[in-house]
Amino acid sequence: MRLSTQGFFTASLAAMQSQAAELAKLLNQVGLGRRVNSPADDPIASVHIRELERAQSESEQIAKNSVLIRNRLNLEEQALADAGTILTRVRELTGKAANIGTLSDADRRSIATELDSRLSELLDLANRQDGAGEYLFAGFSTLTKPFTGGGDAPIVYAGDQGSRLIQIGPAQRLADSHSGFDVFVDIPEGNGVFATSANAANTGSGVIHPGSVVDRPSWVPDDYTVVFTAADAWEVRDSATPQNVVASGAYVSGAPIEFNGVRIEISGQPAVNDEFTVSRSRSKDIFTTVRDLAQALRDTAETPAGAARLATALEGAMQQVDQASEHLISVRSQVGARLSALDTADSARESRDVDIASALSELRDVDYAEALMKMNQRLVGLQAAQLSYSQISQLSLFSYLR
């Protein structure tokens, strides 16, 4: 084929330019360490890169969330542990006060005084705040003091039953708290099925013991009254109007009284018309329990009726303190379960981070060995083109026309 002189120059120049352009591109890749610098370099990879970078950013946020929720759960755990310690002390004091024969009214009053200070300790703990000033046990109402009252006023819960969820994985959320309602308020009364108590106006020395459930399916939830129609006869009445007699029998001190699947015991000598109640279990908050106990200890026990009231109150309180402790333990175990779920989520996240980073590097980063080898090739190619151009361009017939 004929080759024009201009065509030869143009073609040689174009060849050198394209070599140089490829070289510049490789140099740019090596310089930045990135294989994909523009979406046009590899559109598919660039979508993946973007998605992975998004996942990385999401993961960073989740890591922050995780630190935060761990901190909150640890605070709650600490508060629950402290509450457990206080309850243990309350139980000790209750046991101490139960020695009715050896303690005087004054002795019991001093126990009551200590209980008062335990109560205010418990109240402070339930109103504990985190570093940011948010109440730990207020549900969603974290800026509202959840438990108000104290002293002579009853302690009431002003929070709600919410608990915040925090994102701890791409599709996993975990509650960061329990509400005060869940922890301190919603504690089952009595044995969880029914609770016993004595009428404050009783004049006899009858003491009602906590009792137990013997046949759960037969239990009909209601508030029952055990009425002594005579010193040696009792009737169990329900709460309907007019009241129905559910069971009746002859009284023997300490002998079990059974009706509707439950068994209670009354000991001592009740007077005629003395009343005891067997009511369906509701809830009793931890503060009322301690408060009622302190109150009972302040009353005199130096009459038979007073001693009986105190004995009933102490037995009931002992049971209620145990209920509260168990309840706190179950809440604490939930916190423990959340912390362990958080550990699992954290380690899953960490391993996912490693996966993302390696996938990202594979897609985005330049393989230096390969890039340098290609660069070398291009360099050799460019040098060859330059050399052959300078050699061939000197060939001209005119050189010989002298």
Place this chain on the structure above:
Amino acid sequence: MADLLNTSISGLLAFQRALDTTSHNITNANTPGYSRQITEFMTRQAHPSGAGWVGAGVDVSTVTRAYDDFLAGQARNSSSAFHRADAYATQAERVSNLLGDSSTGLSASLQEFVNALQSVADTPTSTAARQTLLSQAQILVDRLQGYQDSLASFEAQVNSSMRTQADAVSSIASAIAQLNQEISSGYARTRQPPNDLLDQRDRLLDQLATYVSVSVVAQEDGSVNVSIGAGQPLVVGQHASRVVATGDPYDPTRMIVAVQSQHGLADITRSISGGTLGGMLDFRGQMLDPARNALGRMSVGLAEIMNEQHRAGMNLNGVMGGDFFSVGEVGVRLHAGNSGTATLDATRIPGAAGALTTSDYVMTWTASGWSLQRADTGASVSMTGSGTVADPFVADGLSLVVSGAPALGDRILIQPTAWAAAGMDVLVSSPNEIAAAAPIVAGAAAGNAGSGVISPGEVLDPTHPQLRSAVAITFTSPTQYTVGSDPTVHTYVPGQNIEVNGWRVQITGSPAAGDSFSVRDNVSGLGDNRNALALADALSRPVLNGGTTSLSAASGQFVSELGVKTNQAQVTRDAQKVVADEAAASLQSVAGVNLDEEAANLLRYQQAYMAIAQMIRVADTIFQSVLEATRR
């Protein structure tokens, strides 16, 4: 002997002419567009004699140029195609480098925004976290608007480049018309080809082909007729049309290409193809417009998702949240040639962002009423409704209300998303106004005997007047419940939705008779993060494109589409470059000057010249011999 001298002189003259041509070739070896010229020799008419025909020497019949119209046409076509691909690819590269950078990218900003939302969910009472969310929202809006601005500046560059190129096309056209005249008169005068003028004209045609695709038809008088694009005549004989870039009849700031004639301007934008002008138009139509609309659709989606969920929440002041983002309106532009008075009110249907497309539409008044077409493909789009305020036209997520009296053929351009990003703003100004909490809170009564658990509750209708009123759900038996003071007894199904006063809760487990649950105002629930979490969830839900694409997927797609288009454009450019280089080389191999060849010709003609000079010497010697012989 006179014949011998005459013959020799004819040779001397012919080879002088040949040497002239060779030196012309050598001196023009580097002149762009120059075609090598060839001196054609022809024997002179021989003299008859008794002994036969005696040769009388040589004549130069013509000087032709080595040129191949077919190869030249191929070179021009492939150059048009290459310049189109090159202009497109060059612009596309700039766009995707600018918008595709991952550190400043859209998906990064979107994720930062979601992260800030998560931080608010972590500590809803923290003003710092709320302030960060507002800043991130502003950054996101700035990013969307920055993209929109970049696309607008690219469009401005396309506009100004169209103007320059239209001017160039016009001036080339008039130069070709001028040359047509000179060439045809040159032919008529000499009956010989005016080679250098032909080269000049071919070079102008080559230049024209870099702007727009051309087709050339040669005429008998040596002139050429030139048409551009899809057959639009540009030069006819000695008359050239004027091509101008002028304002679009819908939007004067957007350029179209038109031809000026005695009837006024005729829009030829759609028939333009090839060349840098075609490449620019392709870039605008295939890359800029869809990108701008996709960006707008994302903005609409973002605003709609956020606004809807944000209105369902309660802010730190205890009141319901308002709209979070505003977006630009639907663009409505009347055609400049409309003779009727029809106007259009177009709005996006709330909650129908999924039905929006990235297309623009043209609504035309026809004999059978209003009809709607997609602006890019011309495909017809069906509408429901009658176009009145009470019963608007509804199509692709738009609600269209027409008023006024249209004239036949009146057209209105509708741009559903084009201006959405430009008009975007953050409407929440104070950190307290971020609605991170839900307005209601559900709970169980203390001492419930059963194991029933109530869900936290969600808002269905944020505008319900009783939304935040306290309502008790009381179980009259383990399987029946009543709601509030309404005596109607409902049958309990665990997990079933209970919907009252614009909210919804579920109760699960086994409640006992006498158990009760309450749903009440969450006015003190400042630490509540339920709505913040719902906002984060909503942002990851697929809402766009008929409910198939989430915002983050859409932002990824936005960039990947730019990448794919750029990549295609680069591949096309590289392929077209090879074709164009090949075609140019083929033409060069015929028309180009080879200096070695010219050196050889120089030698050849020089030697012939010297030989003829020797002939004259011989003639002289012969003549002297005859003189010598007759002196005695």
